[in-house]
Amino acid sequence: MTRIGIVSRQQESDLARIPHVVRLVEDAGGTVVAESELRTADVVLVLGGDGTILRAAEGVRGTDIPVIGVNFGHVGFLAEADPESLADVVARLVVRDFTVETRMTLAVRVTQPDGSVETGWALNELALEKVERARMVDLTIGVDDHPISSYSCDALVVSTPTGSTAYAFSAGGPVVWPNVEAILIVPIAAHALFARPLVVGPDSTITVVMNEMGFVDGELWCDGRRRLAAPVGSHIEITHAEEPVHLARLWTSPFSGRLVAKFKLPVRSWRHQERP
Incomplete structure (x- = not known):
């Protein structure tokens, strides 16, 4: 019997639909796992937007349990389905009719001036932001032990391809296909x-x-959910993390289709021609 964990947004209207989802799961022959026991599930069904999916990913990271989202949020770029497909999604999850996509994550280590160390991880991005709104953080950036540049800025975003359509995109970064x-x-x-x-x-x-030389401390936000202190004098190292996050997929549509649909991109005069 397939065990389906359920994670929902915390608004009253979203919590009210959980009993309906439980009935769908049980009618299809599955069993429901509460959010407090996600690591015992076979797959996690998320009712919400990307923020709720990130919360679910936090709960199962380090396991092989995949997460799938039904978008009850806004853009819902990570979500696999819309609300009208909920019953079909549940039925397919119960019979395990899905594929699993692996997404890389980032690991971060912050060594503070007093020698203390804090660590964290992110699926979307690590955002280094200033503590005082009226000032800027002063940084030196390096890659593979070679300095690249020093500058003052409002913030610095270090992102995975998954996060390239989130905060990094809003800041002017490129969209990177998730298989890169x-x-x-x-x-x-x-x-x-x-x-x-x-x-x-x-x-x-x-x-x-x-x-x-900076006059303002920073704080490092992991997916906007977990905060690490980064005062002046801190040394931050960011690498590819060993533990990925797994997303369940029901359809094999290309990323380009998702990009066009979610961002409502205009596509005019496109003609698909068969190559000889």
């Missing part, structure tokens, strides 16, 4: 002549130094 393993470095409002987004290999180590 790479790490994006996207500065926000940097005071520098050379402060363009960078795309580096998945085996690279990205170093960020919170320069002593």
